[in-house]
Amino acid sequence: MIKAILIFNNHGKPRLSKFYEHYNEDTEQQIIRETFHLVSKRDENVCNFLEGGMLIGGSDYKLIYRHYATLYFVFCVDSSESELGILDLIQVFVETLDKCFENVCELDLIFHVDKVHNILAEMVMGGMVLETNMNEIITQVDAQNKMEKSEFFPFFSFSLSLYRRLSFSLPGRTGRHRPVLQERPLVPYQL
Amino acid sequence: MSPSVPLQEMIRAIRSARTQCEERGVIQRECAAIRAQFRQADNGGRSHNLAKLLYVHMLGYPAHFGQMECVRMIASPRYSEKRVGYLGAMMLLDEKQDASLLITNSIKNDLSNSNQYIQSLALCTLACMGSAEMCRDLAPEIDRLLRASNSYIKKKAALCAVHIVRKVHDLGELFTKAALNSSCCEYYFQFISYCFWFSFTVPDLVQIMKGLVISGYSPDHDVAGISDPFLQVRILRLLRILGRNNEAASDAMNDLLAQVATNTDSTKTVGNAVLYETVLTVLDIKSESGLRVLAVNILGRFLLNNDRNIRYIAMTSLQKIVGTDHNAVQRHRGTIVDCLKDQDASVKRRALELSLALVSASNIRSMMKELLSFLSSCPPELRSQTASGIFNAAERYAPSQRWHIDTILHVLTTAGGDVRDETVPNLIQLITNTSELHCYTVHKLYRALLSDISQQPLVQVACWCIGEYGDLLLTGECQETEPVQVTEDYVLDVLETVLQSHMSSPSTRGFALTATMKLSTRIRSIVSIYGSCIDVELQQRAVEYNALFKKYDHMRAAVLERMPVIEKNSQGHTNGETIKESQTVKVKPGEPQQPANQVQDLLDLLGGLEPTPITPGLTFTYTHNELQKQETGRDF
Numbered sequence: 001m002i003k004a005i006l007i008f009n010n011h012g013k014p015r016l017s018k019f020y021e022h023y024n025e026d027t028e029q030q031i032i033r034e035t036f037h038l039v040s041k042r043d044e045n046v047c048n049f050l051e052g053g054m055l056i057g058g059s060d061y062k063l064i065y066r067h068y069a070t071l072y073f074v075f076c077v078d079s080s081e082s083e084l085g086i087l088d089l090i091q092v093f094v095e096t097l098d099k100c101f102e103n104v105c106e107l108d109l110i111f112h113v114d115k116v117h118n119i120l121a122e123m124v125m126g127g128m129v130l131e132t133n134m135n136e137i138i139t140q141v142d143a144q145n146k147m148e149k150s151e152f153f154p155f156f157s158f159s160l161s162l163y164r165r166l167s168f169s170l171p172g173r174t175g176r177h178r179p180v181l182q183e184r185p186l187v188p189y190q191l
Numbered sequence: 192m193s194p195s196v197p198l199q200e201m202i203r204a205i206r207s208a209r210t211q212c213e214e215r216g217v218i219q220r221e222c223a224a225i226r227a228q229f230r231q232a233d234n235g236g237r238s239h240n241l242a243k244l245l246y247v248h249m250l251g252y253p254a255h256f257g258q259m260e261c262v263r264m265i266a267s268p269r270y271s272e273k274r275v276g277y278l279g280a281m282m283l284l285d286e287k288q289d290a291s292l293l294i295t296n297s298i299k300n301d302l303s304n305s306n307q308y309i310q311s312l313a314l315c316t317l318a319c320m321g322s323a324e325m326c327r328d329l330a331p332e333i334d335r336l337l338r339a340s341n342s343y344i345k346k347k348a349a350l351c352a353v354h355i356v357r358k359v360h361d362l363g364e365l366f367t368k369a370a371l372n373s374s375c376c377e378y379y380f381q382f383i384s385y386c387f388w389f390s391f392t393v394p395d396l397v398q399i400m401k402g403l404v405i406s407g408y409s410p411d412h413d414v415a416g417i418s419d420p421f422l423q424v425r426i427l428r429l430l431r432i433l434g435r436n437n438e439a440a441s442d443a444m445n446d447l448l449a450q451v452a453t454n455t456d457s458t459k460t461v462g463n464a465v466l467y468e469t470v471l472t473v474l475d476i477k478s479e480s481g482l483r484v485l486a487v488n489i490l491g492r493f494l495l496n497n498d499r500n501i502r503y504i505a506m507t508s509l510q511k512i513v514g515t516d517h518n519a520v521q522r523h524r525g526t527i528v529d530c531l532k533d534q535d536a537s538v539k540r541r542a543l544e545l546s547l548a549l550v551s552a553s554n555i556r557s558m559m560k561e562l563l564s565f566l567s568s569c570p571p572e573l574r575s576q577t578a579s580g581i582f583n584a585a586e587r588y589a590p591s592q593r594w595h596i597d598t599i600l601h602v603l604t605t606a607g608g609d610v611r612d613e614t615v616p617n618l619i620q621l622i623t624n625t626s627e628l629h630c631y632t633v634h635k636l637y638r639a640l641l642s643d644i645s646q647q648p649l650v651q652v653a654c655w656c657i658g659e660y661g662d663l664l665l666t667g668e669c670q671e672t673e674p675v676q677v678t679e680d681y682v683l684d685v686l687e688t689v690l691q692s693h694m695s696s697p698s699t700r701g702f703a704l705t706a707t708m709k710l711s712t713r714i715r716s717i718v719s720i721y722g723s724c725i726d727v728e729l730q731q732r733a734v735e736y737n738a739l740f741k742k743y744d745h746m747r748a749a750v751l752e753r754m755p756v757i758e759k760n761s762q763g764h765t766n767g768e769t770i771k772e773s774q775t776v777k778v779k780p781g782e783p784q785q786p787a788n789q790v791q792d793l794l795d796l797l798g799g800l801e802p803t804p805i806t807p808g809l810t811f812t813y814t815h816n817e818l819q820k821q822e823t824g825r826d827f
Binding site for chain 1: 467
């Protein structure tokens, strides 16, 4: 079972935090800080598995993480999940984000947290892996977004596509807009 | 309006704050505005406000005032509001809040909604934060959805059912019938693992699995040449659960597992993932020995892989079977011991645990060498584990007492600060048991103490040993190691250094104090030995010192106080005589200042008599002449 999914940047600021078990707010922030401390000390070429910290659970839990450009994607899992499977799941998640927001970068995650939550909800539900096929996930997410937009523009279907293009491109994209995936050699990553 | 735009503006405002204080100010203003808007009856912007609140919650600020708003939004007929409402419910509500019960009815209505996406929202929320009561109420609904024709909903309902069964175990029975009827959904498998009586479905699963392994290329589910690896992994995991402790089921899957193990391509990570699951399954069920050997060989191949991840999981799996298939794992001992030198801390930890498990009577010496060199270079968080592991191994398999003591001393000198508290008494008990090695031990400890007094456990043991066997140290002979030339002064100096060092903890000082007192007794016994010495001079001294202990104890402190400054004598030959005398009396069991002071202190504590002040010219019942008194003084 997946206990928590965290995304934070190289300075420890949380970009997404999803807990599948209840902790109160202070504990959640502490978990994020502690995970950041553990993960940021790691070298680039060591393995992606960390024995977990003390806060998020005892000896059964491990942290499986990947570092892309400026972001760390950390999944905290217990022993019933396969480590290599979760590693591949992180890859699928990032590739899905890449497809949904063209050339996803950190700013996309900052300004569209709710969309990222929606995508994640299609992949992991209740701490268990729901869907791992990228195309399937994207189809469902697109259909849901379409439904949402049809509530706002019921009569003008062509403006749907217009709106869609507008909503995914940010005005004034400045600063950290390095694409998440292209910094690291991930697409030719051997799956 | 979609919730995105005002949310983005707020996010931009928060990010433009340059200090933590400014950010807090911005967020407080926004929260106040949101709270005011929540209180208003109905406005179009409800979803933006909740989205903003959720963002603020992620940053760590309190957001509990949004809970009722979540409940209201979930009940709204619009999809966008429902979506944000459910997201809010997942983040802000939990089973301990009362508000969570209020959404039960909304969820129930949404579960029967005609729109599958609304149903999926409800299922998702229930799976994330459903409490036991909610689960009980909504279980029949989930059961109905499990039989639905829509596979998208079926999948989600299955996972929701998993959550329900986890929360309320009795409801498992309710769902098994539904699960049996459906065959296409792989997510049932995870859920079925909670119900243990499905042995007859093993042939079905084996059939499906065979199809996947043998079948040709299917582009939908293919990942790098292996068809639907996620499904394969799932099925393998379920087979593992079904086959555990179940002979019949295990037999049925033996062939399949052998086939998967040999046919899967292990050059890509996906292949390795499937192989890994296969290995875990083989090791868990009651498989035949040939299959187990195959599994351990696969793990051995993983150990030699360049990818650290693969090595890590290989060691994790070997750890699980080292108890049962000890010999098989021993074959890979060399590789595992090499992994101790890897730079990666996770790999080192795994290698350490595995190495400690692999220590046996035959390889104890070589393994211990490796472990001791690891101890000197290992990361600090692993030191105490290594030290205790070494102690356990040494206790179980020590080839000789001397080797055992040497090993323990080595650990204490290298990592003394990280050993557990009971190490000291254990070691002391061990030393007392090996009476023939007392001399050797005390010599070694004395040398160790001379070089370094910062390692507390070592110092404690050393003090205790010197206190007990200090006489052996002074006799200056030892078969096993070169004797060290000491006099009591040196020994007591060392103890004094320990007592006065700022590095010594209170318990260490206690040890040193006790040792010093013991030495006084030991020395007393030496004194009494010399009571029957041939040399009359020695005999006389010995008897008189013994009397000092026995009858004139109250004066002992006074007698043995520091001598006053001795004025230089003009007679040259007297000095020569004194020097000669002091040389012949090698073993001079004198009471130096330090213990005398302490005796004094102790006497004070015990309410003893006050020491009478000494004047240099005081004579006692001894029949010493002036010269000898001076001589005695010089020895101090």
